[in-house]
Amino acid sequence: MLAASSGIIVITSCKDVKFDRHWLATAYNWFIIPYMVYDVYAMYLRHWYRCYDKQVLNGKDQFATAMNSLLRKDFLMLVHHVVILTILVPIGLFLRRDIGDFFVGCLYVAEMSTPFVSLGKVLIQMNLQNSLLHKVNGALVLITFFLCRICLFPFMYYAYSKQYGIPLYKVPFSIPLHCNVVNASIMAPQIYWFWLICKKALRLYQGPARSGKDR
Template sequence: MLQVLACGAVVFPGLFFAFRKILPCVFKHWSDADVVLVSERLVSSLHALMATTVGVIVASSCRENVINDRHWLATYFIIWYGVPYMTYDIFAMYLSHYHRFRVKGHEDYKQHSLRTVKTFVRRDFLLVLHHIALLTILLPVTLFHRKDQGDFFIGCLFLTELSTPFVSLGKIFIQLSLQESWLHKANGGMVILTFFLFRIALFPYMYWVYGRHYGIPLYSVPFHLPLSTNLGNVCILAPQVYWFVLLLRKGLRLYRRSRMPDSCPAAADNPKAD
């Protein structure tokens, strides 16, 4: 088991290190912040593709009996790759934060310190909390408190990662100065679509599947589940709704900005128009 756990602990930092060495050779004008950001996004996308593939396998294998059907990947993917990735990603996010502010010339970022860590946690509090909650709450529930039930729903939760490659690709397009291209705009549409379907609509779908299994209507499902299950789902869903609202606002701003030159040229020259 330790060898398998070490596999995930080696794969993600190893890929991150490899990208940090390769990217500067290809994009020689990139700063350290650029390289770290894109490296983090590439590793994040690879993990998301792995998680999504596992989610499809588990959910499709357990659809006959969504409560009692089992698949070994539902548990072992979390141990092998989920825990190492979440642990690595907190560190990678901190490095991205550190190099971004160091390139900007902030005095506090000449070297790593407790102050830079505190600033990172304060600025990205929700993301850090999300990662820690997955490690300290979802992991124990998955491994010890499910009573060998619900692999189908674990597979569905893996599918929430499907939007991650599109989010990462959007950051990479910006890094490549392609933010005005049709590729970036199309990718933005995919971000909103996949985020809504697999990070928000997925939860009522799981409640509906649970209700269908027991022959109860959707509105009765929350009263049929333990309070801890409902609270856990709310804790996972709440930040997704918040991030989705931010995505919609950003998309609306970009849409309005793209329409300005055509519909109102004078407004485009007004710095307060946005």
């Protein structure tokens, strides 16, 4: 929620979507670095303990076994974190020439769905996957993910078109090519993850009850 709150503050403070500045747009990038490093380490630990519980770890192969599990099951999420650390953060801090704070704020708002996604995993670990709270949280995941990670990108193009008085369909041809490439690269995994979330939602609301191990 900290990222989303920062994003909302930046968005509402920037009247000019290209040139207006807000200190949070840059400052929050410094917070992202340790957070992402910690999150990658936490993902590794999760797979390490999973392998340990299944008694597939042995001596010197512990690291390799856990990493293999991480790469097989959370490869896209790992790539997501690495791309943020190695590409998006440097762009946000050093390469964007002090413009585009509004759009940086929009990307922060994309994290609005993360607390609900995390809560869903916690509820499953607590064997509450059949509870009303889990179903309500599932609906919130769908809504926030769709609005803040899918609709976010058309919204950014709309904001640019409104700012400069051009038709929405002309915006992709009015901005640098690399902006379109970056947006498409960020949006593609969001669509894939939203598809996975929709599949889980169908199982949650229509299918028979499943145990946490099946999810």
